[in-house]
Amino acid sequence: MSKYAVLYSEKIKEYDLGHVLTQDRYQNFIDLFQEKLGSHPDFDIIAPPSATDDDLKLIHTQEYIQRIDQLRGLDPFDTPLSPGLVRAAKLLAGAGKLAGELVYSGEYQKAFVVGGGVQHATRSREKGFGVFSDIGICAENLKRNFGVTRILMIDTDAHAGEGLYEIFATDSQVLFISLHQDPRTLYPGKGFIHEIGRDEGEGYSINIPLPPQSGARVYELALQKIFVPLAEEFQPQIILMVDGSDPHYTDRITRMGLTLAGIRMVGNIISCKADELCGGKMVDFIGSGYSSNPQIVSLGWLASIAGVTGVDLEVSEPQPIPPEFQSDYGLAEVQKVVEVIRKQLSPYWRCFSN
Numbered sequence: 001m002s003k004y005a006v007l008y009s010e011k012i013k014e015y016d017l018g019h020v021l022t023q024d025r026y027q028n029f030i031d032l033f034q035e036k037l038g039s040h041p042d043f044d045i046i047a048p049p050s051a052t053d054d055d056l057k058l059i060h061t062q063e064y065i066q067r068i069d070q071l072r073g074l075d076p077f078d079t080p081l082s083p084g085l086v087r088a089a090k091l092l093a094g095a096g097k098l099a100g101e102l103v104y105s106g107e108y109q110k111a112f113v114v115g116g117g118v119q120h121a122t123r124s125r126e127k128g129f130g131v132f133s134d135i136g137i138c139a140e141n142l143k144r145n146f147g148v149t150r151i152l153m154i155d156t157d158a159h160a161g162e163g164l165y166e167i168f169a170t171d172s173q174v175l176f177i178s179l180h181q182d183p184r185t186l187y188p189g190k191g192f193i194h195e196i197g198r199d200e201g202e203g204y205s206i207n208i209p210l211p212p213q214s215g216a217r218v219y220e221l222a223l224q225k226i227f228v229p230l231a232e233e234f235q236p237q238i239i240l241m242v243d244g245s246d247p248h249y250t251d252r253i254t255r256m257g258l259t260l261a262g263i264r265m266v267g268n269i270i271s272c273k274a275d276e277l278c279g280g281k282m283v284d285f286i287g288s289g290y291s292s293n294p295q296i297v298s299l300g301w302l303a304s305i306a307g308v309t310g311v312d313l314e315v316s317e318p319q320p321i322p323p324e325f326q327s328d329y330g331l332a333e334v335q336k337v338v339e340v341i342r343k344q345l346s347p348y349w350r351c352f353s354n
Contacts, residue, residue, distance in 0.1 A: 002044040004309055005102050005111040006033070007095040009047045012115050014084035015092065020253060020290040021129050026115060029298040036302060036313060044108075048095035050087070051137065055097055058140040059133045059167060064124040068131060079126045089131035092116050096134030099283045100142050104238055109280045110271070112305055117242040117285035119161035120188060127163060128188060135240055135285050136167050139174055142238065149173050152236035154227060155180070156219075156266050157288045158246040158254035160191025160207060170201040175234045179222055181256055182209045193341055196348075203348025206230065208341060210334055212255035215327040216262035218334045219247075223269045225338045229351035231273050238281040239274045241308075243267065245289025245300025249325045252290045257325045260296075260303040260315050267307025284308050293318060 008030060016023040037043055056065050068089075073081040092115060099111035113134060120128030135153065142148040153168070155161035155178040168174040176197075183191045197205035208222050231239075247256040247263065258266070267284070274282040286304050289297035295318045303315040346352040 003042045003109045004044070005099065005108040006043055006045045006114060007048045007099050007111060008045055008114040009091060011091055012088055015088035015115055017078075017080060017085065017129060024294065025289070025297050028294060029114065029301050032298045032302055037305075037311065040311065042309070042311070046098070046102075048091060048098050050090040051093035051097060051132065055137060055141070056090070056093060056132055058144065059123055059136040061124050068126065073126065075126050075128075078128055079131065081126070081131075086131065092118065092134045093132040093137050096138040096283075096285065097141050100138040100238070100240070101146075103281050103283055104142055104146055104148065110282045110284065110308060112308075113283065113285045113287075114301070115287045117157060117244060117287040118163070119155055119157055119159065119242050120163040122163045122166050128159070130163065133163065133167060135242060136164060138240060138283060139168070143173060148237050150234060150236045151175070151238055151240060152231055152234060153177070153240045153242075154270060155242040156247065157242050157244055158251065158256045159187060161242060162188050162190040164242070165191070165195060165205055165207070168201065169197045169205055170199045172200045172204050174201075175204050175230065175236065177206045177208070177227055177230065179208045179210060179219065181254055182211055185212055186254060193337070193344065196344065203345060206341065206345065209337065210256070211330040213249070213257040213325065214330040214334065215257040215325060216259065216265055217328040218330045219258065219262060219266050220269070221331065221334055222338060223266065226341060227270070228273060230349060231277060233349055233351045236278050238278055238283070239270060241267075241270055241282065241284045243284050243286045243288070243304045245291060245297045248289070248291060248296050248300050249321070250291040250293055250296050252292050257329055259321055259325070260299055260317055262327070263300050264303040264307035264315060267304045268310065271308040271310070282308065
């Protein structure tokens with residue numbers, strides 16, 4: 001029996017926005033995946049179904065779904081609507097829902113949603129390249145239809161996941177953690193330390209802003225000092241991850257400092273905690289990446305898969321790493337950020353009370 005499901009369809013190529021996110025990424029990735037892991041017995045490629053209106057309404061309003069179907073867009077520069085994009089957005093939403101079901105039911109240990117990870121869209125607004133919240137639909141379906149009460153959602157995309165924050169800010173059944181480039185320096189300009197949720201969900205949203213060019217040791221520190229103790233106290237039944245290549249140092253629209261090895265390391269830390277706490281149950285939504293080198297997007301996604309699964313696979317940089325991208329860049333600054341976050345969250349979490 002295979003352990004890992006890769007949710008992918010050729011139809012996802014319709015998710016093309018005509019700017020830094022174009023359809024070539026999907027073919028480039030699946031070609032690389034087939035070359036490196038296509039014959040590996042632990043992986044199955046599964047074509048997902050499109051989400052139905054009932055699936056979409058797990059998160060989104062009826063009025064919003066109708067507006068999208070009518071192609072009446074409100075974000076024409078970042079997220080221009082077209083019939084093909086809407087079809088592909090529903091396919092991603094269906095992939096997210098199915099991925100959660102496959103993993104939580106035990107049919108697969110882990111699943112990967114290729115092209116997924118919609119983090120900016122809200123219940124009633126498309127934003128930042130995203131239309132329907134695939135990860136939100138995944139989580140809400142598990143809550144409503146499978147009785148899951150503890151979902152850990154971690155967003156390691158370089159942009160703050162403010163759409164996910166808005167959707168789950170009042171929900172104590174979803175622990176949301178976002179590591180991202182300092183929002184004073186990058187879209188969407190949200191994701192500050194003080195944004196910790198509200199009402200019943202106060203203390204269940206954690207934003208960890210990182211300085212531009214942050215390297216692997218910075219990510220490792222933030223994960224070990226914040227993600228790991230929170231996960232151990234929360235005891236999730238499943239971990240959902242927003243992932244991709246845009247923390248790589250070559251990205252065109254972000255300014256982070258991870259290498260492919262760093263991306264792999266991040267996935268591995270999170271996956272090891274899933275193995276320890278929830279029987280390995282984890283869904284990885286891999287979709288970001290806008291490098292000027294198109295190889296990096298695919299290689300970053302593959303590095304994520306290698307890190308999450310632990311599969312024996314070499315993923316090498318296609319070019320020399322410039323000397324200014326050091327693994328410990330920003331470490332002293334982030335040590336202070338981590339201490340502030342731990343102190344701020346100490347009223348809500350025992351692991352930060354000492």
